Every structure is written in C-alpha cells, then in structure tokens.
Amino acid sequence: xxxxxxxxxxSDLYALYQICLKTADSGQDATTLYRxxxxxxxxxxxxxxxxxxxxxxxxxxxxxxSGYVLGTCASDAFHTWCEQAxxxxxxxxxxxxxxxxxxxxxxxxxxxxxxxxxxPALMDYPAHLHIDLLPVGQGQGWGRRLIETLLTRLRELxxxxxxxxxxxxxxxxxxxxxxxxxxxxxxxxxxxxYGMRLS
Numbered sequence: 001x002x003x004x005x006x007x008x009x010x011s012d013l014y015a016l017y018q019i020c021l022k023t024a025d026s027g028q029d030a031t032t033l034y035r036x037x038x039x040x041x042x043x044x045x046x047x048x049x050x051x052x053x054x055x056x057x058x059x060x061x062x063x064x065x066s067g068y069v070l071g072t073c074a075s076d077a078f079h080t081w082c083e084q085a086x087x088x089x090x091x092x093x094x095x096x097x098x099x100x101x102x103x104x105x106x107x108x109x110x111x112x113x114x115x116x117x118x119x120p121a122l123m124d125y126p127a128h129l130h131i132d133l134l135p136v137g138q139g140q141g142w143g144r145r146l147i148e149t150l151l152t153r154l155r156e157l158x159x160x161x162x163x164x165x166x167x168x169x170x171x172x173x174x175x176x177x178x179x180x181x182x183x184x185x186x187x188x189x190x191x192x193x194y195g196m197r198l199s
Contacts, residue, residue, distance in 0.1 A: 001061050003142055005149055008049055008056035008070070015058075015065035016049055017041030023132040026170040030104070039094075039108040044130050047086045048072060057149050059137050066137045069146040071129030073159045075118040078128075082116055121186055125161035125195040127154050147180050155198050163195040 017038055024030035024040040034040065048070040049056045059067035072078035090112050097106035122128075129150055133143055154162055164182070166173045168190055182194035 001136070002063075003066075003137065003140070004060050005057055005142070005145060006060065008053050008058055008068075010053075012056075012058050012065050012068075013046060013049060016045040016056075016068060016070075019065065019068060019132050019134060020045040022134060026167055027172055033104045034108070035103075035105050036094075039105060039112075042090055043108065043111055045070065045132075047078075047082055048130065050086070051078065051081050055150065055153060057146060059133060059142050059146055061136050067131075067133035067142065067146065069129060069131040069150045071127055071150060071154075071162070073127045073154060073157050075116075075122070075126055075128050075163075079116050079118055087112060087115055119186065119193065122163045122193060122195060124197070125163035125185070127159045127162040127198075129162055129164050131164075143176060144180050151196070151198065158199075160199045161195055161197045163193055165191055165193050167191050 017040075020041040021031055021034065021037050022029045024044075025033060030040065031037065045068070052070075052072050055073060056068060056070035058065050094109045094112055096113055097103075097109055129147075131143060131146055133146075137143075151162065163185065164177065166177065168174070174192065177194050182196050184192055185195040186193035
C-alpha cells in the first residue's frame, strides 16, 4: 500500500467528515454512536478546511484519504470567524436539545451552541490543531509526519506556538502527543491541553 501526504483539496471535504466520525470515540469508530453522522465534522474538521485550507494536509492510502491534520494559526481569529460565519447556520439547523437529553448527538449540539472560546492558559500557543488517522494509517509513523508537516508550515508563518486538546480516555493519543514533543499545559478532570513552542 502506498501512503502519501498532500495538501487539502476541496473534494476532500466529505472524507474529512468521514474520518472525523470514524475516530470520534476516543480514536475509535463512532459511527454507531451518532444519529447525525455530520455533527463531529461540523465541530472538529470542516470549519478548519473551509477557513484555512492551507493548514490542512491529507494522508492518502493508495490515493484514498485516510487521515488528516488541520488547524488554525490564530485561535482568536478562528473563534471570531466561527461565531460570524459557521455556527449561526448550524445553531438554526440544530436547536438546543432538552436538558435531560444526554445522547452523543445532544452533547455535540450543545458544543455547537457553546461555541469555541480560546482558553486563557493557552494564549502563548495561538495556533491549534486536530489530527485523525484511520486504522490503515496508524502505527507506521504517518501521524508524526502529518504533525511535522503542519508544524513546518506554522513555523514558516511565524507562529510562536500551537496547542491541542485530548480526552483522557484517548490514551493512545496522549502517548503519541507526548512522544512527538507536546507538553502538558492544562490537566483537567476529563481532558488535557498540550502545547508546543515553535520559536
């Protein structure tokens, strides 16, 4: 099988949604958890590719998208864009669920309504990223290469630091992030924020 990393192309958008969903259960396939298969992609993948496609890179296996790394170089600006251009339509499409609805869909919809707000403790790491690989691309060093591809681009842009968040259930990702050089910045009850200085 031939693997390659290439820049994002608009035709990859559907694949981003699929990969996001198939890794959304702490790195495992979440297809059976969500009634609406688009919810995870609406939050964690598509807006980045739409607003900053130059910071989206695709891992292909025999030409088929099988993973990605994507992000923003300025979390504050990304937050502003989401509030102005991304979340309003989605909030109209997905009304807030009942307070006693604790399904995965309901939790995701509440995230859409809450929006994304940069954490004050991460101000020294203005960029942030998401990375997801399907099983076919895991365990072969491609995750590290995807990260390095994005970090190289962020350094070219003069970005001083980058962060990411991960749930504590995703133990494989935690090991991976620490192995590639990320440092813990926030250690909360259910999640960890990692940062890396680039300058």
